[in-house]
Amino acid sequence: MRGAILRGIKLAAALMAVCLTLTCRVLGQEYDSIKNECKSLQNTTSADLVLFLNGVIPDEKNGDCVTWAIKKLGEKQYEPAIAVLTKLLDFQRPPTPREKKGFIMHPLGVWDLYPAVGALGVIGKKALPEVLQAIEAESSSATARENAVAVWMEIHRYSDEHSKAVTILKQEEISAKDGATKKRLRWATRRAVAWCNPTEEAACRAAAASSDSGAPLTQ
Numbered sequence: 001m002r003g004a005i006l007r008g009i010k011l012a013a014a015l016m017a018v019c020l021t022l023t024c025r026v027l028g029q030e031y032d033s034i035k036n037e038c039k040s041l042q043n044t045t046s047a048d049l050v051l052f053l054n055g056v057i058p059d060e061k062n063g064d065c066v067t068w069a070i071k072k073l074g075e076k077q078y079e080p081a082i083a084v085l086t087k088l089l090d091f092q093r094p095p096t097p098r099e100k101k102g103f104i105m106h107p108l109g110v111w112d113l114y115p116a117v118g119a120l121g122v123i124g125k126k127a128l129p130e131v132l133q134a135i136e137a138e139s140s141s142a143t144a145r146e147n148a149v150a151v152w153m154e155i156h157r158y159s160d161e162h163s164k165a166v167t168i169l170k171q172e173e174i175s176a177k178d179g180a181t182k183k184r185l186r187w188a189t190r191r192a193v194a195w196c197n198p199t200e201e202a203a204c205r206a207a208a209a210s211s212d213s214g215a216p217l218t219q
Contacts, residue, residue: 036093038065046078053084063094067115074119079126081119086130088116089151090144110150117147121154128155132172135188136181149188153195162196163203170210 041049049069058066070088073081092113111118120127134140134148156165169192173185189208196204 036064036067036071036096038068041065041069041072044069046073046076046081049073050078050081050084053081053088058088058091060094066091067093070115070119074115074122077123079123082123082127082130085116085119085123086127086134086148089114089120089134089147090141091116110147114143114147117151117154120151124155124158128152131155135169136172136176136184138180138184145184145188146191149191150195152188153192157197161203162192162200163207166192166196166204166207167210170207 041052044052049072053066053069053073056062056066066088070085070091073085093115111121120131131148131151135145135152140148152169153162153165156162166189169185169189173182173189176182176185193201193204193208
């Protein structure tokens with residue numbers, strides 16, 4: 001009787017191991033199917049990925065490769081890519097194979113749709129000067145500017161308090177030399193408050209409402 005029970009336990013364990021193996025394989029296949037892939041860039045160096053992004057105009061044909069290159073540069077925290085990634089803040093990745101079939105796991109936000117947002121956020125503080133320029137520049141699209149504010153706040157979430165990020169934007173607004181730039185920075189300062197953690201919201205609102213003059217705070 002005892003031997004039969006032990007054999008049953010061993011059989012159940014073996015079946016469980018097989019099921020886990022199959023589950024892992026299925027999950028791996030599903031994971032692969034929700035990514036934008038680009039075989040032609042698989043063995044490309046980070047420097048060459050930057051050259052690729054600098055020389056390409058994103059469209060339906062190359063969108064998967066542009067997405068793949070952006071994410072790889074972010075994963076490697078490749079700082080020489082900061083400038084080109086900032087130029088691609090308004091690039092929206094194409095739908096993945098699963099999304100084309102109507103399978104969407106959750107509502108898609110800025111981090112899901114705009115790969116340069118995540119890449120710059122991972123690179124961190126070294127990206128802040130370029131991100132600030134994207135906020136200030138007249139040439140930035142509305143989407144790029146909105147996404148630049150998201151990156152600005154995300155980077156400060158890891159390194160500083162959100163209220164400090166808002167304070168820096170406010171000081172930049174106060175110090176701006178022309179009315180158009182000042183207006184864009186005022187918008188960014190107010191928009192940044194929406195990205196503050198609930199516990200910091202009061203401090204962020206106070207920073208955005210400040211009218212103190214002075215030179216921009218150091219980052």
